[in-house]
Amino acid sequence: MADDRLVGVVLVSHSGPVAEAVAALATGLAGGGTTAPVAAAGGTADGGLGTSAELISAAASRVDRGAGVAVLTDLGSAVLTVKALIAEGDELPDGTRLVDAPFVEGAVAAVVTASTGADLTAVEAAAAEAYTYRKV
Numbered sequence: 001m002a003d004d005r006l007v008g009v010v011l012v013s014h015s016g017p018v019a020e021a022v023a024a025l026a027t028g029l030a031g032g033g034t035t036a037p038v039a040a041a042g043g044t045a046d047g048g049l050g051t052s053a054e055l056i057s058a059a060a061s062r063v064d065r066g067a068g069v070a071v072l073t074d075l076g077s078a079v080l081t082v083k084a085l086i087a088e089g090d091e092l093p094d095g096t097r098l099v100d101a102p103f104v105e106g107a108v109a110a111v112v113t114a115s116t117g118a119d120l121t122a123v124e125a126a127a128a129e130a131y132t133y134r135k136v
Contacts, residue, residue, distance in 0.1 A: 006036040007114040007123045008063025011107050012056055012082060013074040016043035022104055026111035036114030037063035051081045053091065060092045068095035068120030070110050072127060074103045095120060101127035 009026070013019035019042025027038050039059035044050040060069050069092070073079050082098045085091040097120060099106065106127035113126035 004065050005067050006034070006065055006117060007067045007110075007120050008037045008039070008060070008065060008069040009107065009110050009114055009123070010056065010059045010063060010069060010071045011038065011040050011042070011103070012051060012059075012071060012078045013040070013042040013103070014049050014051060014078060016040070016047060018042055018074070022107050025104070026107040029108050030111045030115045034115060036111055037065060038111055039063045051078045053081055053085055056082060056085060057091050060096055064093035064096075066095075068097060068123075069093055070097055070099045070114070070120060070123045070127065072099050072101055072103055072106050072110060097124060099124045099127045102130050102133075105130035105133050 011019050011023050019040035023038045023040040027035055039062045041055040041059035044052050063069055071082050109130045110123050110127040114123045
């Protein structure tokens with residue numbers, strides 16, 4: 001399967017290193033073969049803690065293959081930034097969706113599911129289902 005029709009995944013964290021690490025984890029756990037495009041959008045443009053609309057928009061553009069973009073966030077203001085970008089209507093690729101899911105587990109589920117060629121709705125459902133994962 002060519003990756004030009006896979007759902008892209010953007011991981012938005014207040015920390016650049018956290019976003020990069022979760023992206024690496026999710027990509028690594030997706031296994032061999034074709035992996036969905038994933039981009040980290042962490043921190044501010046100057047490397048500080050926070051969120052950057054510009055970094056999020058750029059990341060979404062990098063992973064957009066026309067099948068939709070799933071955006072997962074870590075904390076409250078990241079959610080607000082993504083919601084504002086979606087509301088503006090022209091800052092993110094068509095078919096970009098904010099996904100309500102736990103950041104790490106949801107990212108893994110989203111990337112694994114997107115890598116199978118699933119559509120955006122299935123990617124969102126898999127990521128959201130991560131809320132039910134039990135550890136004990």
